[in-house]
Amino acid sequence: MNETETTPPADSADAPAGRVILLTSSHRVAPGLLSWPAWQALHGADAVLCADASHPQLPYLREAGVRVEQAAPGAQELVDACAGGRTVLVVATAEGDRELTDGLARLAGSGRVAMPDLELLPGSYDLPGARLLDLVQVMDRIRGECPWSSQQTHKGLAKYAIEEAYELVEAIEEGDREELREELGDVLLQVVFHARIAEEASGEPGDEPFSIDDVAGGIVEKLIHRHPHVFGDDSADTPEDVKAHWLRTKAEEKQRTSVTEGIPLGQPGLALAAKLASRVRTAGLEVEVPQGEGVGYELLALALRAEAAGVDPEAALRAAARAYRDAVRAAEGADA
Structure with a gap:
């Protein structure tokens, strides 16, 4: 050149x-x-x-x-x-x-x-949470075009919500931050998936459609109502004050006739027993613990004792089970 x-x-x-x-x-x-x-x-x-x-x-x-x-x-x-x-x-x-x-x-x-x-x-910047719009858009397309996703129902997906919740808890207890981020995404997917299905009315009486915006709007309204010390004129100086606000406003909203209302009976047994004990203690009730023979009543007594001591019996048992798992692996290695 x-x-x-x-x-x-x-x-x-x-x-x-x-x-x-x-x-x-x-x-x-x-x-x-x-x-x-x-x-x-x-x-x-x-x-x-x-x-x-x-x-x-x-x-x-x-x-x-x-x-x-x-x-x-x-x-x-x-x-x-x-x-x-x-x-x-x-x-x-x-x-x-x-x-x-x-x-x-x-x-x-x-x-x-x-x-x-x-x-x-x-010319414009994403606001915090803006990527959630991408998730809603992607879910909408998957629901419309994917042969598997387009056929799913609330009942059919219920087991996945449970599985993802357990995997999230495991990531928290293991202290794995990368896994925690991923599992939070999987749980969020369940929320968006169910909300997308709910947009489609089934045609049954009382089965009105709702969207992810309705879901988000509902929880925003609930959070504002249950935090009068943040969004209103009330004050709360300690975590105990906050909990008292929460329980009082929740009781006003639900107008329950029993402290046991709203407790899902399908949750794991130890968690169920601890939740019942927590409601009883918060309400100041004197309840005689049922006595009986068998491991079920023994586990009930242990769960109530753990809750009274401020220990999550489910988390405690999982920690012990992980230690048992490690012992099993060690024994397998010794036998190899």
Whole structure:
């Protein structure tokens, strides 16, 4: 290659190279909710380009008086469009215009082209929890297109909710942070899956559809109501005060006639016995513990004793079982 092929003409070296702005926006944020710097850049650009005619931002940009040209320029075309010091803003597509950015990087690296200034301008940012919208969207598509998922029911999925909850507890007790993150995701999936199924009315009387928004709205309302010391005028200085608030508001909501109402009888036996004992103790009741023969009554007495001492009998038994498992493995190794 000779010198004339590698050196830009003298007049082009002095010409303003212009500016390219690549405007990105989060698909998790409602279209039109752009930052003030983004709106300034849009109104100040000499040209605004977008390759996607169905881009969700376009109606709002045009409503705001921004003239958007549908175009998908290559890297060299974009550089040429900036000649003379012009500013060209590209509204990024959902895929991020990877081909364009790679092309600009290759031109810049070649050393043969007077490159315009390149700026990546985020027009909007994800709010905390925004990725939950992705999960809802993915679940909606899976429910509609997956042969297995589309046939599932609340009853059919119930066993998976139990399994995932146990796996989450195991990750907590093992202290495995990476496993904890994954298992929290699996539990969250169960919530979103059931909520998606619930959007479809079965046609039976009283079986009205509801969505994940209804689920989230319900728990938000409950949390606000049960935390008057945070969202209201009440005060709570200790964890005990908070628990008293919670129990009082819960009792007002449920209007139960027995402290045993709302306790799921299908939970593991030790947990069931401890929960009953906790309700009895909180209510200040004097209850005679039933006496009988057999291991069941012995386990009941142990569970009540553990709860009175502030020990979770299920967790204690699992810890002992893990120690037993380790002993089994050690014995297997000794026999090998």
